[in-house]
Amino acid sequence: MQCLQDCIDHRYVRKRLEKVVSARLTSDLEGQGFDEDQFAYVTHRSSTQAVLSLVETIKRNAQCGSITGVLFFDFTDAFGSVNRTKLIYKLVNNFRISGRLLLYLVSFLSGRQARINVNDLIGEWVKSEHGTSAGTVLGALLFLSYVQDTPGSIRPKFADDLVGSAVAKDLATVQRSLQTVLDELNAWSDNWDMTLNTSKTKVMLFGSAGGTVSLTLHGAAVEQVDVIKYLGVWLDNQLTFMQQAEYAISKATRAAWKVNRLIEGRHGLTPKTGSVLYKCLICPCWEFSIAAWANMPEKGIRQLEQLQGRCLRTVLGAKSYAATDAIEVIANVMPVRLRIQQLCDWSSLELNRNRSTRVSSYCYNKHWNRSHALLR
Numbered sequence: 001m002q003c004l005q006d007c008i009d010h011r012y013v014r015k016r017l018e019k020v021v022s023a024r025l026t027s028d029l030e031g032q033g034f035d036e037d038q039f040a041y042v043t044h045r046s047s048t049q050a051v052l053s054l055v056e057t058i059k060r061n062a063q064c065g066s067i068t069g070v071l072f073f074d075f076t077d078a079f080g081s082v083n084r085t086k087l088i089y090k091l092v093n094n095f096r097i098s099g100r101l102l103l104y105l106v107s108f109l110s111g112r113q114a115r116i117n118v119n120d121l122i123g124e125w126v127k128s129e130h131g132t133s134a135g136t137v138l139g140a141l142l143f144l145s146y147v148q149d150t151p152g153s154i155r156p157k158f159a160d161d162l163v164g165s166a167v168a169k170d171l172a173t174v175q176r177s178l179q180t181v182l183d184e185l186n187a188w189s190d191n192w193d194m195t196l197n198t199s200k201t202k203v204m205l206f207g208s209a210g211g212t213v214s215l216t217l218h219g220a221a222v223e224q225v226d227v228i229k230y231l232g233v234w235l236d237n238q239l240t241f242m243q244q245a246e247y248a249i250s251k252a253t254r255a256a257w258k259v260n261r262l263i264e265g266r267h268g269l270t271p272k273t274g275s276v277l278y279k280c281l282i283c284p285c286w287e288f289s290i291a292a293w294a295n296m297p298e299k300g301i302r303q304l305e306q307l308q309g310r311c312l313r314t315v316l317g318a319k320s321y322a323a324t325d326a327i328e329v330i331a332n333v334m335p336v337r338l339r340i341q342q343l344c345d346w347s348s349l350e351l352n353r354n355r356s357t358r359v360s361s362y363c364y365n366k367h368w369n370r371s372h373a374l375l376r
Contacts (some may be wrong), residue, residue, distance in 0.1 A: 021104055022137045025097075029141070032095045035148045037155035041140045044350060047231040050156045051292040052347065054163060054230070055239060058206045061167045067208045069174040071164040071181060071215075072228055074200035075189070078160035079134035079143055083193040084109045087132070087146050095145065108138060130193075146192070151184040158231055171205075175213040178203060182215055182222070202228055206237055233289050241293035245300035249307050252285035256311045263315070274315035275331040282311050287339070291347035294340050305336045 026043070034042070039050035054070070061068045075081065088106060091097040097105065112133065116123040132146070133139035143159065150157070154164050164185060166177030189196050198220045205211050205224070215222040227236045227243060234244040259277050286304055309324035318327050328335055334342065 018108075018136060018138050021101065021108075022141055024101055025105075025138070025141050028097060028101070029095055029145065035144070035157065038144055038148070038157045040157070040159040040161075041144060046350070047158055048289040048291050048347060049350065050158045050161075051231050051233050051289055052351075053156050054165075055235070055292055057165070058239065062207045065207075066167050066169055067171060067174050067211070068206040069166045069178045069213060070204050070206065071178060071222075072202045072204070072230060073154075073162040073164065073185060074197040075160050075162075076195040076197045078194070079139065080131040081194050082130060082132045082143060082146050084130065084132075086192055087142060090145055090149070091142075094149065105138075105142070108133075109142075150188055151181070153181045154185060161231060163230075171208055171211045171213065174205070174208075175215070178213060179215050182217055186217060198222070204228055204235070204237060206239065231289070233292055241296040242300055244293050245296050245303060248286040248288070248290075249303055252282050252307055252311070255282045255285050256314060260314055271316050271330055274312075274317075275333060278311055278315050278331065278333065287343060290340055291344045294344050301336065301340070308333070308336055 030043075039045040039047065039053075058068045058070070087109070088102075091102065091105065109132070112128040112131075113125045114128040115125045131139075132142040134143075140159065147157065147160070147162070150162065151164075153166075154162050156163055162185070164178070164181040166174050166181060168174045168177060186196055188194075196217060198217045201217060201222055202225050203213060203215055203222050204226070205213065212224060227234060229235075234241070234247055236243055259281055263274075263277070286307065305324070309327065312318070312324075312327045312331050312333060313320060313322060316327055316331060325335075
């Protein structure tokens, strides 16, 4: 029993120490001018901003009459493929990490073992010589340091979700530029012991109806798609976002169904409790990254309004003919259009805070206008 308690105490101390070291490493990385195109695990950055930066860049190019080709890259076992020796080299040479912090990081990456556990079958311990220990806070920061020096055409980045783009007036130039981007990242990957997954790397064209490009990676053709899920948001080649709206509504509907089963017809449920259930379990399903796809067609917004009214009637036990405005007041829930405007405004403020990024100034102005257009 004492041995078990000692293990628990040791794990607690190790986790607390890891958080302290992560804070120190984050401070040092930001002090060295950390990657402006990286949106993962960085203060005041988010996946919403990553999607927004990509979407607004595509729209800006479309307004100029240009075609935008976008490559969505995927690595094979990204976190587990990191060469630890080369990672230490980057920390020392690119970020000037030294002293006790460097010694701790070397110790953190050294002497690790791993084994596979499938149902009741447990494998033998084997020495782990690659990877940044995925699942740990420090491991994520170390991975960001490893991919910091990818080619300049790779942006935005969200951990191992990398995007490369090319812009031109004609399709042939876009294809040549995209192949160059692909070759540059492939060369970088070979140099740093990473492997691009050919089957999961996709290409997509925006602003060219019916256009096609032919790209190759490792001797195989890269698949061109018309719709793709990027950081939880469905992008179509026309950026209508209707598929994303339908996906969000479907997800929220499933969550509402689970809540309805949980409360069993609302027996003993107060309006306040019903409101909390809606805000905590259902709202996040359709609010996720909505700042990036808020300019959906009017049809999508009306479907979200119908969804909110239907869900609130269920959790509050209201009649089907009850006015949506009334139940929103009772539940203390903002109307959908106002809520979208609020989320867009918050994103605009975050973009204004991060104006050092490449496209944030443009995104900020466009985003601010978009949020207030919802109420016109």
